[in-house]
Amino acid sequence: MARATKKTRHLFKLVLDRFRLVEKGEKVVIGVSGGADSLCLLHLLVWHNRRFRKNWQLHAVHIDPGFETWNAGRVERACARIGVPCLVKRINVPARLKQIGKDHCFFCARERRKTLFKTAAALGARKVALAHHMEDVNETYLMNLLFASSGSTFVPCQELFKGEIVLIRPLYYIDKTLITSYLKQAGIRPVRNRCPYEKSGTRLTLRRFLDRLCKKDSRIRTNLFWGIHNLKPQYLPRNHRQESNRQAHQD
Numbered sequence: 001m002a003r004a005t006k007k008t009r010h011l012f013k014l015v016l017d018r019f020r021l022v023e024k025g026e027k028v029v030i031g032v033s034g035g036a037d038s039l040c041l042l043h044l045l046v047w048h049n050r051r052f053r054k055n056w057q058l059h060a061v062h063i064d065p066g067f068e069t070w071n072a073g074r075v076e077r078a079c080a081r082i083g084v085p086c087l088v089k090r091i092n093v094p095a096r097l098k099q100i101g102k103d104h105c106f107f108c109a110r111e112r113r114k115t116l117f118k119t120a121a122a123l124g125a126r127k128v129a130l131a132h133h134m135e136d137v138n139e140t141y142l143m144n145l146l147f148a149s150s151g152s153t154f155v156p157c158q159e160l161f162k163g164e165i166v167l168i169r170p171l172y173y174i175d176k177t178l179i180t181s182y183l184k185q186a187g188i189r190p191v192r193n194r195c196p197y198e199k200s201g202t203r204l205t206l207r208r209f210l211d212r213l214c215k216k217d218s219r220i221r222t223n224l225f226w227g228i229h230n231l232k233p234q235y236l237p238r239n240h241r242q243e244s245n246r247q248a249h250q251d
Contacts, residue, residue, distance in 0.1 A: 004181035011173040012044045019156045021127075021168040027057040028127045028168075029120040032086060034062065034075035034191030037131035040179045041171055043082050043186055045129065060086040061119050063112040065093040067196060074191045082188070089115050105201050117165050126166050133171040133179060138224045139206055147202065153228060175221055 015021065022028055030045060032038040042060055049056045060079045064072040072088045079086035093108045100107060120128050132154050141153035156172040159165075171179070183190065213220050 002181070002185045004178055005185045008040075008174055008178045008182045009044065009047070011178070012048065012170055015156055015170050015172045016048065019168075019172075021157055021170055022054070022056060022129075025055045025057075026127055027059070027123065027125040028129055029059045029061050029116070029123060029125045030084075030129045031116050031131070032060045032062050032075060032079060033131075034078055034193060035131075036179055036183055036190040037133060037171065037176075039078055039082065039188055039190055040174075040182055041129060041131040042079065042084060043182075043188060044170065046083050057125075058084050059123055059125065060084045061116060062086050062088045063115050064088055064090040065108055065112060065195075066091055067094060067193075069196075070193050071191075074193070078188070078191050087119065089119055091115055105203075108195075117160075120165060126164065127168055128165055129168050129170060131171055132169045134173065134175040134221065134225050135207070135210070137172065137228065138210065138221065139203060141224075141228050142206055142210075143203060146206075151231075 028045070030038070030042050032042055042058075045056070045058055048054065049058065062072055062075045062079075064070055072090070076086045076088060091111055093111055096111070097104050097107065116128060120126075137154050141151070144150040144152050154169060154172075156169050158167040160167060210220070210224075
């Protein structure tokens with residue numbers, strides 16, 4: 001077994017066990033775009049399920065946004081090769097975008113997420129697995145910090161709607177280089193469905209900036225990730241708004 005595959009499976013199991021993401025016999029919906037990240041997630045879940053006899057019920061779900069060049073059939077075939085049938089749900093993002101005229105990425109993501117949650121509920125599944133990995137955690141943290149004045153990012157397990165839906169992110173400790181190597185070793189080719197807006201957006205600019213930094217020093221990726229988990233409250237300013245509210249209540 002290649003070193004990258006062994007390390008990827010080790011980190012995957014570590015996240016599953018440490019955060020108790022999926023219990024034995026549970027039903028899990030996996031959001032599959034067809035890209036490298038989601039196919040890696042699906043393959044790892046299938047492998048782990050068989051290897052450790054978890055008896056999970058795995059359901060791959062692909063949300064087709066309705067863009068003209070989108071080919072959902074290729075995603076279905078990729079999932080079938082991994083061994084999981086893919087349920088395709090189609091929505092019409094372009095029609096709605098004409099109405100709102102802006103914030104296309106945010107709107108598209110929200111509509112796809114909403115449809116994924118509804119599908120999970122219809123299938124009777126609480127757990128929804130997403131393929132966010134280490135770089136996604138880093139990028140989201142910096143995006144929120146720079147553009148929303150918020151020090152927040154993804155977490156490996158997140159309850160929504162009072163626990164009706166639980167988002168899990170089993171690739172949380174895994175970086176993009178490991179994902180690429182894992183797919184190559186497994187003989188899996190990602191599906192390339194091009195988004196018409198992919199060449200624009202702040203996240204892409206930030207991703208390219210981080211890529212340039214990591215080429216100069218590969219430690220930056222993991223340093224940033226573990227730095228988020230190693231904040232020093234004693235060296236950070238207090239939340240003055242919360243402090244003012246606390247004093248007001250005392251007075």
